[in-house]
Amino acid sequence: MKKTVKFEVERTTHAEVEIELDVPDDFLDEDGEVCDEDGLRDWAEENHDWASQDLVFESIQSTEVLDVMNTY
Incomplete structure (x- = not known):
């Protein structure tokens, strides 16, 4: 059965910045x-x-589900 799930995630990224x-x-x-x-x-x-x-440049290193907040 399909459900809509709202959850919180944490992403760790690696990025490059080039500015003056x-x-x-x-x-x-x-x-x-x-x-x-x-x-x-x-x-x-x-x-x-x-x-x-x-x-x-930005690249996602990892994504982790922290908490399921709501399901309906």
Whole structure:
């Protein structure tokens, strides 16, 4: 018997973003090249100004059903 099922899912994705950012000088050497990629990654993680930008590439890594909310 066919039923309509409403359920909640969680998706984990992998994406690439390519945008122009004002990189703080703390992460650059005297030639303007990035010298602290780990620090820059942490900074980008904390400063989500880029999050509303279009993604260059996105791929779903996993999908998990969390909860069945309604069935009729």
